Amino acid sequence: MSSNAVANLTLPLLSGNAAWAAQMNATNSTFLPTLAEAQAPPVVWIGCADSRVPESVITNQLPGQIFTTRNIGNQFHTNDDSAQAVVEYGIGHLNASNVVVVGHTNCGGVKAAYAAGAPTATDSSSHAHATEPESSDTCSRRRSYFARSASENSTEEAEEANDPLNNFLAPLIDLRRALPPNATVLDLTVANVRAGVIHVVNSTTIQDAWAAGREVCVHGWLYDLASGLIQDLGFTTCSDSTVN
Ligand SMILES: *[C@@H]1O[C@H](CO)[C@@H](O)[C@H](O)[C@H]1NC(C)=O
Ligand SMILES: *[C@@H]1O[C@H](CO)[C@@H](O)[C@H](O)[C@H]1NC(C)=O
Ligand SMILES: *[C@@H]1O[C@H](CO)[C@@H](O)[C@H](O)[C@H]1NC(C)=O
Ligand SMILES: *[C@@H]1O[C@H](CO)[C@@H](O)[C@H](O)[C@H]1NC(C)=O
Ligand SMILES: *[C@@H]1O[C@H](CO)[C@@H](O)[C@H](O)[C@H]1NC(C)=O
Ligand SMILES: *[C@@H]1O[C@H](CO)[C@@H](O)[C@H](O)[C@H]1NC(C)=O
Numbered sequence: 714m715s716s717n718a719v720a721n722l723t724l725p726l727l728s729g730n731a732a733w734a735a736q737m738n739a740t741n742s743t744f745l746p747t748l749a750e751a752q753a754p755p756v757v758w759i760g761c762a763d764s765r766v767p768e769s770v771i772t773n774q775l776p777g778q779i780f781t782t783r784n785i786g787n788q789f790h791t792n793d794d795s796a797q798a799v800v801e802y803g804i805g806h807l808n809a810s811n812v813v814v815v816g817h818t819n820c821g822g823v824k825a826a827y828a829a830g831a832p833t834a835t836d837s838s839s840h841a842h843a844t845e846p847e848s849s850d851t852c853s854r855r856r857s858y859f860a861r862s863a864s865e866n867s868t869e870e871a872e873e874a875n876d877p878l879n880n881f882l883a884p885l886i887d888l889r890r891a892l893p894p895n896a897t898v899l900d901l902t903v904a905n906v907r908a909g910v911i912h913v914v915n916s917t918t919i920q921d922a923w924a925a926g927r928e929v930c931v932h933g934w935l936y937d938l939a940s941g942l943i944q945d946l947g948f949t950t951c952s953d954s955t956v957n
């Protein structure tokens with residue numbers, strides 16, 4: 714493919730945008746100009762980067778409703794400044810009143826972590842051997858460096874040890890190891906959402922909002938790719954730090 718042909722793959726996005734903007738203007742000519750002045754989104758969304766889970770599309774929302782951060786495997790960690798800053802700005806400055814942590818079925822990142830952290834009969838130590846995931850998507854295509862054995866330490870594998878994707882999956886792999894051996898990929902998906910909710914609840918932003926008497930709720934949801942439906946996982950907490 715020529716570089717022109719590659720670059721042209723973005724043309725449908727630009728023509729789609731032009732059509733969308735015209736449609737928005739035709740529907741309500743003041744909506745976008747008004748929204749351009751200020752935003753007041755009620756919800757902060759912590760989701761997966763997966764192209765199949767575009768938050769405003771699957772929830773049928775117009776721009777202005779969802780303040781968003783998305784990453785590999787919808788993770789939220791104490792040391793992740795990017796995700797923490799989104800929650801801080803969304804809740805602390807834009808006055809959003811809800812945070813949703815949204816996992817989804819068939820997540821490449823979760824499946825890769827599940828495989829990399831899988832217990833094996835021959836190895837009960839923390840260095841379990843990964844089985845190659847069958848999926849061919851981005852997250853699982855690479856070998857996890859956790860699968861590396863000490864005897865084979867090639868340059869390529871040393872590079873994998875510094876690979877951002879592998880590094881980012883490490884907490885998910887640890888989470889898989891903390892689950893019972895017979896846990897399923899779905900169990901890990903749900904446990905990951907629950908861990909995210911616990912970390913959001915524990916964040917300075919949420920603790921400060923509650924201390925100031927604000928009503929702010931944190932939720933855990935699961936999006937089913939095939940049906941397009943979101944399920945509330947029942948982790949909602951609005952006032953104290955106990956997550957079900
Ligand atoms: C919106 O539509 C009106 C006609 O209804 C047109 O005059 C105006 O230029 C359009 N605005 C934009 C930004 O396209
Ligand atoms: C059009 O958008 C403006 C600004 O958001 C809003 O106040 C108004 O209610 C909208 N009109 C309709 C018919 O929805
Ligand atoms: C958020 O709420 C605070 C306190 O009520 C207020 O001072 C601030 O202007 C609000 N921010 C926005 C963006 O509405
Ligand atoms: C493998 O390579 C990494 C990165 O250079 C190094 O830190 C590590 O000590 C090596 N391990 C072995 C067993 O050689
Ligand atoms: C997993 O094993 C535990 C016992 O270790 C059992 O109670 C549980 O039902 C099993 N779960 C599944 C999904 O098989
Ligand atoms: C909660 O946050 C504090 C720092 O603010 C940290 O020390 C602690 O480990 C966190 N607990 C959990 C369960 O994440």
